[in-house]
Amino acid sequence: MAALDEEIMLSTVVLGAGPDGLLGVEPTDKADQFLVTDSGRTVVHYKVSDQKPLGSWSVKQGQIITCPAVCSFQTGEYIVVHDNKVLRIWNNEDVNLDKVFKATHGNYFAYVQMLNSCTLSKYTLLLGEEKSIIKNFTASVDRKFIYLMSLSSDGCIYESLIPVYPSDTDKNQKVVRSLLLKTVVSGSSQKEVALTVLDQNHVAVLGPPIPASKECLCIWNIKFQTLQTSKELPQGTSGQLWYYGESLFMLHGKYLTVIPYKCEVSSLAGALGKLKHSQDPGTHPIPHFVNWETSQECELGSPNSEQSKRILRRRKSEVSLKPEVPASSQLLLAIKKDSEKHIELELRKLLAVKQTPDLCTIIGDVVAGLVARCREEPAFYPRNCLLQLVQTHVLSYSLCPGLMEIALEKADVQMLQLCLQQFPDIPESVTCTCLKVFLSIGDDDLRKIDVNMESVVDCNDGVQDEKMEEQTGIVQNGFSPEADGCHSCDSDSREKARGAVQETSACPVIAQRAALLNAVLRSAYSDIFLLPYLKDIPAQHVTVFLQYLYFLYLKCSKNASMTLPGIHPPTLSQIMDWICLLLDANFTVVVMIPEAKRLLMNLYKFVKSQISVYSELNKIEVSFRELQKLNQEKNNRGRYSIEVLELF
Structure with a gap:
C-alpha cells in the first residue's frame, strides 16, 4: 500500500529568477535540508519542514550558473560551477560568492586505462588558439590510435590523436587537437549539443545549426566535409544522443525517439549526392563500388569465381608481406603536394608514436620541407603544424633558419614569441627584427592575437597601491621617486612626486605587447x-x-628579493642590461624627444640611487670583513703559532 502526504509549498522566488526553471535540487549534509539551483544566478538553501530558505547566494550580473550546486557530506561545503569554467566552494558562514574559494577548470585531460597491463596514461588536451570550451565529446579506436572528437562551444568539431600504446605512462603527455568540421552547430546557442561517431567517415550531431533555429539531427561526412542529411526536431531535445546498431536514440519532446539511419560507403560521388539510386526495369543490380584489385583479371559478372578468389588471396598476402611505410616518410611525402589538413593529420600520427633517438633530425627535415614549400607557394602557410613542431622542444635556429624568416614575413607574433622562448641560438639581427615587429603592431591588432601570457606582470596592481599613493616619500630598495636633488617639502613638489609615482606605476604597454617584449x-x-x-x-x-623597462624595474623594487612575479619573468639583470644597451645605442636621438624628458630624468635618479645603494653596500661589506678579522683574532688568542720572516 502507498500513500501521499499533504504537499508543502516552498518559495517561488527561485523559479522566477531563471528563464528555464531549475537546474536541480540536491540534498545537503543535514536531513530535511536541500540546495535548489535555478537556471540563472541563484542558489538557495531550504529547510523543507520550516518552509523557508536558510540562505541564498548569487553570482555576479552577467555570469550564469551552469550546473546544480552540490554539498560535500565530508566537509559540509557547497560547490557550484558558473560560466562552464569557474568553480566556487563556500559554506554557510560565507555571504558573498565573489570572496569565496575560486578555481578555473581551462585544462582538459584524457585518461587511457589499459586493462591488460593495468596502466593509466594521462594526456593534456592543448586547445591552441581557440578560447572555447568542450561541450560534448566522443571517441573511436583502431589498432594504433584513439580518435577523440570534441564538439566545442564555437560550434566546431575538433579531433585529437592519442596513441593506444603510450611511450611513457608516468609522464603527463600533451596532445594537440585540430579542426575537423567547422561550424556544424550554432556557436552562440545556449542549448546542449551532442556528438557521436557512426563509422569511420560519418558523425551525427544534435543541435541548432544556426542561431535562433530549431534543433536538428545532422549526419556529416568528415572525409569530404559535407552534410549528408538532416532532420528538424521542432519539439526540442535534451541534448543527449545515443547510437546502437543502425539506430539513433534521443529525447524528442516528452518521448524517447528512435531514428533508423543508413550510411553508404564513403566516396566523393556519394558525398556530393551524385549516386544514382534508381534502377532501370529489367536490368541486374550492379554494385556502386568496384574492387579494382579483384576485377583486373576477371569479369565483373562473375565476382564469385574461383579465379577472383585466388587473385584476392594473393593480393592480401602481398599486402601483408609489404613493409609498413614509416610515419616520417609518409609525412615528408605529404608535405610536397598534399593539403594542409592532410599534412596536419600525418604530423599528429608522427608525434603520437614513441619518440626515437633521431626525432630531432626528423623534425628538422619536416620543418625544412614545410618552409621550402612556403617559399614556393606564398599562399601555403601551415601555421598549426609549425606551432606543434616548435613545441616539441627539439628545434633550434640553426636547425631551421628559414622558419623565423617566414614568421617575420607573415608577422606571426605568436610563432616568433614561441621561437624566442625555445631557440637558444637566435642571431642578434633576428632578435632585433622581432623587437621591431613587436613594437610596431597596433594595440587593437595585438589584442586579437593569442600569445603566451605566463611571464606578464600584473599591470594594474601598481595603480591601486595605496601606500605608494599616500606615502610618496618611501624609499624602496634604495630608490625614491621623490629624491630629485631638491630637499624642499612644499606642496608643489609633493604633488609632482605623487604624479610621477602614479605615472610610473601604470604599465605603458598592453599585456600582449608586454608578453612579447618579455x-x-x-x-x-x-x-x-x-x-x-x-x-x-x-x-x-x-x-x-x-x-616598459623602467616600469619593470619599479615592480622589482617593490619586492625585497628584487624579482618579478609570474612564470619565467625577466630578471633584474636582464632589465638593467637592456636599459644600458638602448641608451648606449640611441641616447643622442632619445634626448631630443620631448616625451622622453621625464623618463630620462627618472632613469638618472634611478642610476644615482643605485650608485648610493652600492656605495652603502660596499661600506657594509668592509665592516663585515673587519668584524670577521676581529672574530678570527679572538678565536686565535692563546694558541701556539710560528711565524717565519724572510729577509732579503
Missing part, C-alpha cells in the same frame, strides 16, 4: 653584436621600450 628580454644575445642593430629602431619605439 620574450625578447629573456633571449640570449651578445651585446657587442646586438648594439649596432638597436640603432635602427625608431626613437618613438625606443622610448616606449624604455618606459
